[in-house]
Amino acid sequence: MRFETKEALAAVPAVRAVGVEKTFGKRAKAVGALSGIDLEIAAGEFVSLIGPSGCGKSTLMRLLADLDQPTAGTVEIYGRTPRQARLGQEYGIAFQQAGLLPWRTVVQNIALPLELHGVSYAERAERAQRLAEMVGLADFMDRPPDQLSGGMQQRVAIARALAEQPRLLLMDEPFGALDEMTRERMQGELARIVGQSGAAVVFVTHSIPEAVFLSDRVVVMSPRPGRITAVVDTPFGRDRPETLREEPAFFAKVTEVREALHGVPVERANER
Amino acid sequence: MRRALPWILGALGVVAVAALWELYKWLGPADGVVLGATAGQAGSGFRILPRTGDLNMPHVWDMFERLAAGNGPGTPPLWLSVLAAMGVTLGCAALGLALGLVVGFALALLMQRSRIVEWGVLPWVIVSQTVPLIAFAPIIARIGSQIDRGGFPWPGWLSVAVIASYLAFFPVAVGALRGLRSPDAIHVDLLRSYGAGYGQTLRKLRLPASVPYLLPALRLAAASAVVGAVVAEVSIGMPGGLGRMIIQFAQSASADPALPYGPVFGAVVVGLLAAGSVALLGLVLRNYRRGEAVA
Numbered sequence A: 001m002r003f004e005t006k007e008a009l010a011a012v013p014a015v016r017a018v019g020v021e022k023t024f025g026k027r028a029k030a031v032g033a034l035s036g037i038d039l040e041i042a043a044g045e046f047v048s049l050i051g052p053s054g055c056g057k058s059t060l061m062r063l064l065a066d067l068d069q070p071t072a073g074t075v076e077i078y079g080r081t082p083r084q085a086r087l088g089q090e091y092g093i094a095f096q097q098a099g100l101l102p103w104r105t106v107v108q109n110i111a112l113p114l115e116l117h118g119v120s121y122a123e124r125a126e127r128a129q130r131l132a133e134m135v136g137l138a139d140f141m142d143r144p145p146d147q148l149s150g151g152m153q154q155r156v157a158i159a160r161a162l163a164e165q166p167r168l169l170l171m172d173e174p175f176g177a178l179d180e181m182t183r184e185r186m187q188g189e190l191a192r193i194v195g196q197s198g199a200a201v202v203f204v205t206h207s208i209p210e211a212v213f214l215s216d217r218v219v220v221m222s223p224r225p226g227r228i229t230a231v232v233d234t235p236f237g238r239d240r241p242e243t244l245r246e247e248p249a250f251f252a253k254v255t256e257v258r259e260a261l262h263g264v265p266v267e268r269a270n271e272r
Numbered sequence B: 001m002r003r004a005l006p007w008i009l010g011a012l013g014v015v016a017v018a019a020l021w022e023l024y025k026w027l028g029p030a031d032g033v034v035l036g037a038t039a040g041q042a043g044s045g046f047r048i049l050p051r052t053g054d055l056n057m058p059h060v061w062d063m064f065e066r067l068a069a070g071n072g073p074g075t076p077p078l079w080l081s082v083l084a085a086m087g088v089t090l091g092c093a094a095l096g097l098a099l100g101l102v103v104g105f106a107l108a109l110l111m112q113r114s115r116i117v118e119w120g121v122l123p124w125v126i127v128s129q130t131v132p133l134i135a136f137a138p139i140i141a142r143i144g145s146q147i148d149r150g151g152f153p154w155p156g157w158l159s160v161a162v163i164a165s166y167l168a169f170f171p172v173a174v175g176a177l178r179g180l181r182s183p184d185a186i187h188v189d190l191l192r193s194y195g196a197g198y199g200q201t202l203r204k205l206r207l208p209a210s211v212p213y214l215l216p217a218l219r220l221a222a223a224s225a226v227v228g229a230v231v232a233e234v235s236i237g238m239p240g241g242l243g244r245m246i247i248q249f250a251q252s253a254s255a256d257p258a259l260p261y262g263p264v265f266g267a268v269v270v271g272l273l274a275a276g277s278v279a280l281l282g283l284v285l286r287n288y289r290r291g292e293a294v295a
């Protein structure tokens, strides 16, 4: 572990965003993508960002990852600047597209970040194989991506994001392109994997049940300009069995998030 | 079977061309086909199909027989001198291709790095190809001879190679630029998220991603280098290669009509060798030719 004590680990938040603004373009053509974003995510916490298209979820993710710079405000990742965090491999990232390199096999794709950082061949082979097993691709280690299904490719991308054992995982709609059944299975696997790794997660999704099933907190956003309108706690604990999806407490949280998203209590909207 | 099919079709194509040649020679009018000729005026009008006599169209088998014979008693057979000339031309073309590859790739790297450079350079790259080789070759030879007088020996084959490279660099520059630009934004972002610098991004992403664009460019460049070498040999008058041999032999064609076809076949074989080596390279690099993964 990089920190001396558990208390120190808990003290520094994984993500701290204060007064973050992001505007694309200049003057007349300016688009306010994010406005007044304040967000703090504790180490080990799983937070989902949910909201309609164009509300700035991906933009916020890219600011955390130092793939883009905020127009105003500050972002800290474990107390460091996003740039330091990026260069120090504090985070792993996965997008909606798996983004695998087609000329590399499964293990070679997983090992790519390790290779770039000079990890020895033996060690990266060992780690990549372990990760491939963890995401259930033990039988596909030497296959090229074009021989994998969409769900398998996404699992490779997740394994690759975990390769450096990051303390923060950034995931932008990683299951967005998957069918519903694959998606639910992947959610279960992600919950298990993240539970094992103890990493904090920022998870962008369009699916309310997905957000509630996976998260400790759901951050609800709205567009033009992109801002945070509500935060819903979903404290179902670390272990989340599939049966959670059937429980009334789960449905209650789904409803709460839906109401926060639409800005009106849903029941009342139905009564009218 | 799937693998063999292109070869079989290729061989059939060669046979078909030879058959067509012989068929026309057999059935076509002895004086060829001339359009718009004035009656009684020799040499008027446009000849759109050649005369079919042995002088103008030797039999295919005569061409091959001629390859086996020497230029008189005690001289080596024609195919040996053709082979030697092929070696010279192939050497010049290969050197030209290598030069073109280096120059084309360097230009592509610069243009990929900076849009400003692309705007400044790309128009010139394209304009360069509109300058006819015939006009360009003597200039190279003259520059070469000036360098020669300056104390550095500048052999004729170097001029030929430079002229060949002038044709070869163009497809490489254009193809490599497209290839280096081909990675998706997501891949570039990913490499950036790993803190990879320019060199690492180039080696791990841009170079491998450019292979599918580079291979067709290389095939074109190889063929251009061969054509460029042959034309350059003729235009600067370098002896020893296929270009001069074709011109020389054409002059004695009236006495020995099958003779010029020897070096012509030689040029075809050199072209095939060039294309074949690119195909071989493609086989070696086949892993990099996989389509983008479908999600």
Ligand SMILES: Nc1ncnc2c1ncn2[C@@H]1O[C@H](COP(=O)(O)OP(=O)(O)O)[C@@H](O)[C@H]1O
Pocket: A024, A025, A031, A032, A033, A051, A052, A053, A054, A055, A056, A057, A058, A059, A060, A226
């Ligand atoms: N690179 C960009 N240039 C200009 N506008 C952008 C860019 N990226 C995002 N935007 C704009 O910012 C807003 C938020 O986009 P995004 O973060 O992708 O939303 P989401 O991921 O929530 O769907 C949108 O209005 C979008 O058009």
Ligand SMILES: [Mg+2]
Pocket: A057, A058, A059
């Ligand atoms: Mg998005």
